[in-house]
Amino acid sequence: MIIVTGASGQLGRAVVEDLLELVLADQVGVSVRDPERVADLRDRGVRVRQGDYASLGPSIEGATALLLVSAPLIGDAVTQAHRAAIDAAVAAGVKRVYYTSHMGAHPDSPFPPMRGHAATEHMLAASGLAHTVLRNGFYANTVARLLGPALQSGELRIPEDGAVAWTTHADLAAATARLLADDRPGRPAPAHTDPSTRTLTNDGRGRSSSPTGPTTHVVTDDGRDRSSSLTGPTAHILTGERPHGPTPALTGPAAVDMAEAAEIAARITGRPIRRVVVPADEFKQGLPEPTATMMAGMFEASRRGEFRPAGPELANLIGRPATSLEDYLKQVL
Numbered sequence: 493m494i495i496v497t498g499a500s501g502q503l504g505r506a507v508v509e510d511l512l513e514l515v516l517a518d519q520v521g522v523s524v525r526d527p528e529r530v531a532d533l534r535d536r537g538v539r540v541r542q543g544d545y546a547s548l549g550p551s552i553e554g555a556t557a558l559l560l561v562s563a564p565l566i567g568d569a570v571t572q573a574h575r576a577a578i579d580a581a582v583a584a585g586v587k588r589v590y591y592t593s594h595m596g597a598h599p600d601s602p603f604p605p606m607r608g609h610a611a612t613e614h615m616l617a618a619s620g621l622a623h624t625v626l627r628n629g630f631y632a633n634t635v636a637r638l639l640g641p642a643l644q645s646g647e648l649r650i651p652e653d654g655a656v657a658w659t660t661h662a663d664l665a666a667a668t669a670r671l672l673a674d675d676r677p678g679r680p681a682p683a684h685t686d687p688s689t690r691t692l693t694n695d696g697r698g699r700s701s702s703p704t705g706p707t708t709h710v711v712t713d714d715g716r717d718r719s720s721s722l723t724g725p726t727a728h729i730l731t732g733e734r735p736h737g738p739t740p741a742l743t744g745p746a747a748v749d750m751a752e753a754a755e756i757a758a759r760i761t762g763r764p765i766r767r768v769v770v771p772a773d774e775f776k777q778g779l780p781e782p783t784a785t786m787m788a789g790m791f792e793a794s795r796r797g798e799f800r801p802a803g804p805e806l807a808n809l810i811g812r813p814a815t816s817l818e819d820y821l822k823q824v825l
């Protein structure tokens with residue numbers, strides 16, 4: 493069974509919706525703090541159980557693949573929550589954990605969540621669990637939040653920033669659901685390069701001895717060949733074998749800074765926005781801690797280019813171009 497945590501949140505919920513397009517509902521379970529918030533999923537045949545990261549226990553029983561959606565916490569709180577969740581996954585005998593990390597995860601990042609992701613990646617590596625670390629791109633909804641007040645005032649007053657490969661929840665959810673759906677017992681290994689090099693393991697799953705060739709054939713259970721969507725560097729990293737460790741950054745198609753984002757928003761809405769660079773200390777005034785430190789750290793990390801490299805891997809996984817910031821803003825502004 494595939495179990496999704498954080499299914500009452502934006503990403504987890506979207507993953508479940510996409511999963512239900514790919515697998516039967518009785519193969520999907522969710523672990524949520526408040527089952528009433530996802531009562532509709534129970535009505536649709538999904539196993540709904542109560543669980544907190546501190547005590548996932550019975551809510552992840554029987555999980556072959558577990559999506560551990562990172563907790564919206566920082567510092568000791570996030571490492572404690574994830575430590576407990578990883579311990580629970582070991583105790584439950586979970587076959588593989590998928591963890592929603594972030595591009596730029598690093599213990600020295602000025603953006604506090606990146607330090608929590610780096611610590612969690614380290615804990616997963618030391619846990620002995622088979623695991624896949626999804627290095628998700630920065631959510632595009634952050635841009636919409638930053639632009640909201642600017643669209644009213646006509647001025648975007650934030651510290652100097654750097655370009656970011658903004659990424660939508662919808663694209664990340666689609667990619668995650670595909671990986672989870674491929675990770676079911678009895679599924680063939682999803683990729684091989686050449687039939688002559690394909691070997692079968694004891695469990696009947698295909699294994700490629702050389703998954704790095706130029707043409708990667710991917711055949712789904714229903715016989716559809718989706719080779720075209722899973723070729724290039726991602727194919728062997730993410731599907732040649734069961735994906736292990738960190739993926740490449742899963743990002744939108746291009747890096748965009750906030751000055752350009754303001755121009756895009758002005759074009760879409762017809763309301764001009766002047767981008768004004770303000771010192772970090774001025775920006776932090778009036779913001780509560782830890783939000784002030786978080787936001788200042790985000791701009792600093794973006795100036796360092798931690799969220800800049802845009803790659804093809806997300807588009808390869810979902811089999812279509814990843815959503816551009818402009819197309820996303822057209823949907824939400």
Ligand SMILES: NC(=O)c1ccc[n+]([C@@H]2O[C@H](COP(=O)([O-])OP(=O)(O)OC[C@H]3O[C@@H](n4cnc5c(N)ncnc54)[C@H](OP(=O)(O)O)[C@@H]3O)[C@@H](O)[C@H]2O)c1
Binds near residue numbers: 501544632
């Ligand atoms: N890639 C990025 O740019 C980016 C940006 C921001 C955040 N993130 C990370 O991505 C995660 C998912 O994003 P999202 O947009 O889906 O966030 P979200 O809508 O805030 O959802 C967070 C989910 O985590 C659950 N949760 C919180 N604390 C928990 C706990 N102690 N035990 C069990 N579940 C708990 C929430 O449950 P309740 O509904 O019960 O509160 C909710 O389902 C975030 O939590 C954060 O770690 C990434």
